[in-house]
Amino acid sequence: MGSSIFLTIALILSSFSNLSLANAAKVSNLRITNEASSLLKWKSGLDKQSQSFLSSWIGSNPCQDWHGIGCSNITTDGENVVTSIQLSNSSLKGTLGDLDTWSLGNLELLDLSLNSLSGIIPPKIGNLNSVKFLNLSSNQLTGLIPSSIGNLTNLHYLYLDNNILSGSIPFELGHARDLIDLTLSKNMLNGTLPLSFRNFSRIERIEINDNNISGSIPNYFANYTRLERLDLGKNNFSSVIPSELGKRTALVHLKLFMNNLIGSIPKDMNLTKMEELDYIDLSNNKLYGEVSSNWGLCPNLTSLKLSNNNLSGKLSKEIGRATRLGELLLSSNHLVGEIPKSFERLSSLMKLYLDNNKLSGTIPSELGSLSNLEDLNLAKNSFSGMIQERLGECLKLRSLNLSSNRFEGVIPVHISKLDNLEFLDLSENNLFGNPPPQLGGLKALETLNLSHNSLAGYIPTSFIEMLSLTTVDISFNQLEGPLPKMLAFEVAPIEALRNNKQLCGYNTGLDCPMEQGNQDKENIGLKVILIIVLPSLGCMLLVVVMIGIFLYDNKRNPNDAKLMQQEIEANPFTIGKMTYRNIIDALEDFDPKYIVGVGGFGTVYKAELLSEVCAVKKFHESEDNKMYNLKSFEAEIRALTELRHQNIVKLYGFCLHPRHMFLVYEFMVGGSLRMVLCDKERVVDFDWEKRLAVVNGVANALCYMHHNCSQTIIHGDLSSNNVLLDSDWVAHVSDFGTARVLDPDSSNKTTFIGTIGYVPPELAYTMKVSEKCDVYSFGVIIIEVIMGKHPGDFLNSLRDMNGTSLTEILDRRLPSPSNQIEKKLKLLVAVAFSCLQKSPHSRPSMLEVTLGLSA
Numbered sequence: 001m002g003s004s005i006f007l008t009i010a011l012i013l014s015s016f017s018n019l020s021l022a023n024a025a026k027v028s029n030l031r032i033t034n035e036a037s038s039l040l041k042w043k044s045g046l047d048k049q050s051q052s053f054l055s056s057w058i059g060s061n062p063c064q065d066w067h068g069i070g071c072s073n074i075t076t077d078g079e080n081v082v083t084s085i086q087l088s089n090s091s092l093k094g095t096l097g098d099l100d101t102w103s104l105g106n107l108e109l110l111d112l113s114l115n116s117l118s119g120i121i122p123p124k125i126g127n128l129n130s131v132k133f134l135n136l137s138s139n140q141l142t143g144l145i146p147s148s149i150g151n152l153t154n155l156h157y158l159y160l161d162n163n164i165l166s167g168s169i170p171f172e173l174g175h176a177r178d179l180i181d182l183t184l185s186k187n188m189l190n191g192t193l194p195l196s197f198r199n200f201s202r203i204e205r206i207e208i209n210d211n212n213i214s215g216s217i218p219n220y221f222a223n224y225t226r227l228e229r230l231d232l233g234k235n236n237f238s239s240v241i242p243s244e245l246g247k248r249t250a251l252v253h254l255k256l257f258m259n260n261l262i263g264s265i266p267k268d269m270n271l272t273k274m275e276e277l278d279y280i281d282l283s284n285n286k287l288y289g290e291v292s293s294n295w296g297l298c299p300n301l302t303s304l305k306l307s308n309n310n311l312s313g314k315l316s317k318e319i320g321r322a323t324r325l326g327e328l329l330l331s332s333n334h335l336v337g338e339i340p341k342s343f344e345r346l347s348s349l350m351k352l353y354l355d356n357n358k359l360s361g362t363i364p365s366e367l368g369s370l371s372n373l374e375d376l377n378l379a380k381n382s383f384s385g386m387i388q389e390r391l392g393e394c395l396k397l398r399s400l401n402l403s404s405n406r407f408e409g410v411i412p413v414h415i416s417k418l419d420n421l422e423f424l425d426l427s428e429n430n431l432f433g434n435p436p437p438q439l440g441g442l443k444a445l446e447t448l449n450l451s452h453n454s455l456a457g458y459i460p461t462s463f464i465e466m467l468s469l470t471t472v473d474i475s476f477n478q479l480e481g482p483l484p485k486m487l488a489f490e491v492a493p494i495e496a497l498r499n500n501k502q503l504c505g506y507n508t509g510l511d512c513p514m515e516q517g518n519q520d521k522e523n524i525g526l527k528v529i530l531i532i533v534l535p536s537l538g539c540m541l542l543v544v545v546m547i548g549i550f551l552y553d554n555k556r557n558p559n560d561a562k563l564m565q566q567e568i569e570a571n572p573f574t575i576g577k578m579t580y581r582n583i584i585d586a587l588e589d590f591d592p593k594y595i596v597g598v599g600g601f602g603t604v605y606k607a608e609l610l611s612e613v614c615a616v617k618k619f620h621e622s623e624d625n626k627m628y629n630l631k632s633f634e635a636e637i638r639a640l641t642e643l644r645h646q647n648i649v650k651l652y653g654f655c656l657h658p659r660h661m662f663l664v665y666e667f668m669v670g671g672s673l674r675m676v677l678c679d680k681e682r683v684v685d686f687d688w689e690k691r692l693a694v695v696n697g698v699a700n701a702l703c704y705m706h707h708n709c710s711q712t713i714i715h716g717d718l719s720s721n722n723v724l725l726d727s728d729w730v731a732h733v734s735d736f737g738t739a740r741v742l743d744p745d746s747s748n749k750t751t752f753i754g755t756i757g758y759v760p761p762e763l764a765y766t767m768k769v770s771e772k773c774d775v776y777s778f779g780v781i782i783i784e785v786i787m788g789k790h791p792g793d794f795l796n797s798l799r800d801m802n803g804t805s806l807t808e809i810l811d812r813r814l815p816s817p818s819n820q821i822e823k824k825l826k827l828l829v830a831v832a833f834s835c836l837q838k839s840p841h842s843r844p845s846m847l848e849v850t851l852g853l854s855a
């Protein structure tokens with residue numbers, strides 16, 4: 001449409017300018033005198049500067065080179081008449097004043113737009129009865145739109161936008177039935193749309209946005225068969241959207257945002273016409289219903305904005321077919337379900353806002369294909385799982401907001417590839433582990449919010465490489481050590497740093513010791529670990545020889561190091577035909593494509609060798625956190641070499657190399673308990689019997705650790721992420737990075753890492769770790785297995801509510817249990833309640849638990 005209007009205008013303009021130079025042979029002196037005096041009178045009312053701008057306006061013949069005046073000899077006797085006035089953007093100041101006295105009955109085009117004209121639009125504008133094109137936009141005109149404007153029955157193009165016009169739109173405007181283009185935007189018009197508008201049969205564009213019009217969007221709008229652009233945004237319309245609007249019109253642009261529209265979005269669209277749809281903005285209304293799959297049938301749709309409504313239901317996968325879509329904004333509705341994988345086809349997408357809905361599931365890896373994505377907002381939903389690493393492939397991302405979800409795991413290093421990222425908000429999730437030093441690579445990052453997570457350890461000094469960083473928030477984590485020496489941290493207020501473990505420097509209120517962590521370094525220094533890799537004869541075994549002292553407390557446990565050494569020598573890296581080189585090769589030097597999981601301290605890869613599959617846990621590399629990682633590396637080796645149990649994951653070997661620090665375990669095909677419970681398909685196979693067996697398996701493992709070993713070993717971070725399942729659904733407890741031997745002589749005051757949601761309440765006020773911490777976490781796992789999901793906040797109410805009926809919490813994805821199973825489940829719930837007691841002393845020991853369960 002645009003083209004047709006502008007073409008017509010161009011034609012009008014060019015004919016005028018050609019003719020304007022013409023000096024008519026015969027001139028009606030009377031007419032010229034009238035026109036001239038009328039124009040000169042208007043000129044005299046303008047300010048000095050405007051008058052000097054119109055200095056060419058002298059004499060009695062406006063057709064004789066007057067600036068901005070166009071003439072034509074349209075009359076029968078061949079005389080010249082003024083047909084156009086074009087004085088747009090001419091700094092004119094004054095009023096339209098005596099316009100009403102003009103004798104400009106042949107004027108077809110009047111363009112005084114983009115000046116500083118004030119005052120009212122004079123009623124006698126109705127005398128300009130030949131006017132086809134009237135542009136008074138972008139002035140400071142006030143008052144009402146005069147009803148006489150309806151006398152301009154030749155009017156095709158009317159632009160009064162960007163003024164201060166008030167009152168309602170005159171009914172008489174509807175008499176200008178041939179209007180093609182009507183723009184009244186950005187005024188202070190009120191009232192309703194006049195019924196007379198029903199007679200616009202040629203209308204192609206209506207823009208009345210940014211006024212205060214109320215009432216309904218009339219049904220007859222659906223009869224505007226040529227209507228291509230409708231913008232009624234930012235008014236006070238409170239009707240439904242006419243159901244036929246999309247059917248007969250030729251809509252390309254539809255903007256109805258910021259009104260009080262109710263009802264549903266019309267679904268009844270003319271599919272042929274939908275192909276032309278380009279821009280839809282219905283945001284900030286009260287529309288309900290689903291996001292129609294029909295939008296997928298709009299191949300040319302570039303913007304779909306439906307934020308801030310009352311939309312419900314799932315995201316239709318059909319939307320993935322609107323491949324030109326550049327903006328998909330659906331914030332603040334009530335959408336549920338997952339992000340369809342089909343969204344990967346939205347290859348033009350630059351903005352995706354799904355924040356403030358009730359969406360869940362993981363971020364599909366397919367979003368990594370959105371190579372044009374610049375702005376992704378998934379905040380305030382219930383997304384879970386790990387942060388999708390493939391987001392690191394959306395290289396144009398400038399803003400990434402994942403806050404207030406249930407993301408867990410570590411911050412994927414892949415994000416650090418986002419060279420254009422300016423805004424990163426990961427706050428209010430369940431992220432743990434250390435902040436990866438690779439984040440320092442985010443050179444464009446200005447705002448970083450990691451607050452309200454469970455991040456631990458030191459803040460990498462590499463953060464100082466984030467040269468653009470100005471705003472940080474790391475509050476409510478378990479970070480410690482010195483703040484990076486950079487402005488963003490220097491200016492960070494205490495609110496952005498508070499509630500961490502022990503940060504020092506700048507506004508933390510704590511000075512950093514001269515050399516942070518010296519004490520630790522010394523300790524570690526004593527523990528010399530050396531691994532020599534030898535190609536052995538024949539079967540290329542990786543022989544691991546340990547020299548030196550491994551354990552923390554070698555004085556008290558003089559045999560441990562030796563024990564471990566023997567253990568490993570006796571069972572030296574029993575991974576069959578595997579060598580260090582094999583593993584590195586199989587993983588293509590730890591290519592991210594082999595990653596199967598990320599834990600607090602390391603990334604887990606799946607290595608497939610000739611006939612063996614194993615899990616390789618590579619500890620996070622970090623200059624700053626070496627000690628920290630080494631501790632957990634040690635803890636894990638120490639625990640696992642001591643522990644031999646069918647429900648505890650087996651350690652095959654380990655490697656401490658200047659470049660790589662990793663452990664090799666048996667691979668658990670079934671993945672983690674958490675993953676199974678989140679997997680809609682697999683969870684159906686995870687029936688009640690298997691679930692009972694898993695709980696029993698975990699109980700046995702913990703009982704063994706707490707009671708059957710030479711010393712009590714506490715896991716310290718038991719969660720459904722750390723319970724792995726093999727191909728027969730047998731549970732194997734893993735991830736011993738926080739495990740520790742309970743020392744009966746010490747207070748065991750120590751860092752407790754834990755996973756939010758599994759940490760017992762006493763650790764909020766004491767650092768005293770006991771085996772009862774594991775018992776508590778076990779209680780959470782029982783409830784999680786029975787409910788099919790983490791109980792979340794429900795846990796608190798559950799704990800105080802022993803009477804909870806079993807059927808209320810059972811995972812509804814499984815059929816109801818048989819009577820026999822139900823009995824066992826009831827017992828399990830009772831055990832869970834006892835494990836979840838607030839006071840650690842009231843909780844049973846794992847020995848009691850296993851005895852209870854087998855009763």
Ligand SMILES: *[C@@H]1O[C@H](CO)[C@@H](O)[C@H](O)[C@H]1NC(C)=O
Pocket residue numbers: 019022023073078
């Ligand atoms: C003015 O009108 C006459 C008769 O209609 C026509 O012959 C003539 O070319 C016109 N002059 C100009 C400059 O258009």
Ligand SMILES: *[C@@H]1O[C@H](CO)[C@@H](O)[C@H](O)[C@H]1NC(C)=O
Pocket residue numbers: 089114
């Ligand atoms: C208006 O005129 C000024 C200079 O006279 C120019 O810089 C500006 O681009 C013009 N604006 C429009 C919209 O033509």
Ligand SMILES: *[C@@H]1O[C@H](CO)[C@@H](O)[C@H](O)[C@H]1NC(C)=O
Pocket residue numbers: 009088089113114135136137138157159
């Ligand atoms: C009317 O004037 C405004 C301001 O100069 C301008 O932006 C707009 O393009 C004009 N309309 C037409 C159709 O020329």
Ligand SMILES: *[C@@H]1O[C@H](CO)[C@@H](O)[C@H](O)[C@H]1NC(C)=O
Pocket residue numbers: 126147148149151
């Ligand atoms: C419109 O024109 C008619 C005559 O053509 C006149 O009687 C009437 O007053 C005009 N209306 C307005 C509102 O000026």
Ligand SMILES: *[C@@H]1O[C@H](CO)[C@@H](O)[C@H](O)[C@H]1NC(C)=O
Pocket residue numbers: 166167168190191
């Ligand atoms: C419209 O605004 C005018 C003032 O600009 C006011 O007098 C009138 O009452 C308003 N009408 C409605 C329907 O709000």
Ligand SMILES: *[C@@H]1O[C@H](CO)[C@@H](O)[C@H](O)[C@H]1NC(C)=O
Pocket residue numbers: 174175195196197198199
């Ligand atoms: C609209 O047009 C019809 C004729 O088609 C006419 O009878 C009616 O009065 C017009 N309505 C308005 C409001 O101009």
Ligand SMILES: *[C@@H]1O[C@H](CO)[C@@H](O)[C@H](O)[C@H]1NC(C)=O
Pocket residue numbers: 188190212214
């Ligand atoms: C819109 O009109 C209503 C009355 O109908 C008035 O209360 C309100 O202040 C107006 N809003 C604006 C932004 O002019």
Ligand SMILES: *[C@@H]1O[C@H](CO)[C@@H](O)[C@H](O)[C@H]1NC(C)=O
Pocket residue numbers: 198219220221223
């Ligand atoms: C739309 O047009 C049809 C036929 O021209 C007419 O019957 C119908 O009443 C019109 N609808 C509205 C809402 O004006």
Ligand SMILES: *[C@@H]1O[C@H](CO)[C@@H](O)[C@H](O)[C@H]1NC(C)=O
Pocket residue numbers: 212214215236238
């Ligand atoms: C919108 O219109 C309603 C009446 O329909 C009125 O009560 C309300 O004040 C108006 N709101 C605004 C922002 O003008």
Ligand SMILES: *[C@@H]1O[C@H](CO)[C@@H](O)[C@H](O)[C@H]1NC(C)=O
Pocket residue numbers: 247248270271272273
């Ligand atoms: C849909 O639009 C096409 C093209 O304008 C038209 O030919 C067809 O009749 C319309 N169909 C309906 C059901 O209105």
Ligand SMILES: *[C@@H]1O[C@H](CO)[C@@H](O)[C@H](O)[C@H]1NC(C)=O
Pocket residue numbers: 275276277300
């Ligand atoms: C879709 O857009 C392209 C390019 O903007 C245009 O050439 C094509 O005609 C449009 N298709 C339809 C059905 O409007």
Ligand SMILES: *[C@@H]1O[C@H](CO)[C@@H](O)[C@H](O)[C@H]1NC(C)=O
Pocket residue numbers: 286288289310312
């Ligand atoms: C949202 O829509 C539902 C129906 O889907 C309705 O019950 C509810 O009242 C609506 N809420 C608002 C605020 O309009």
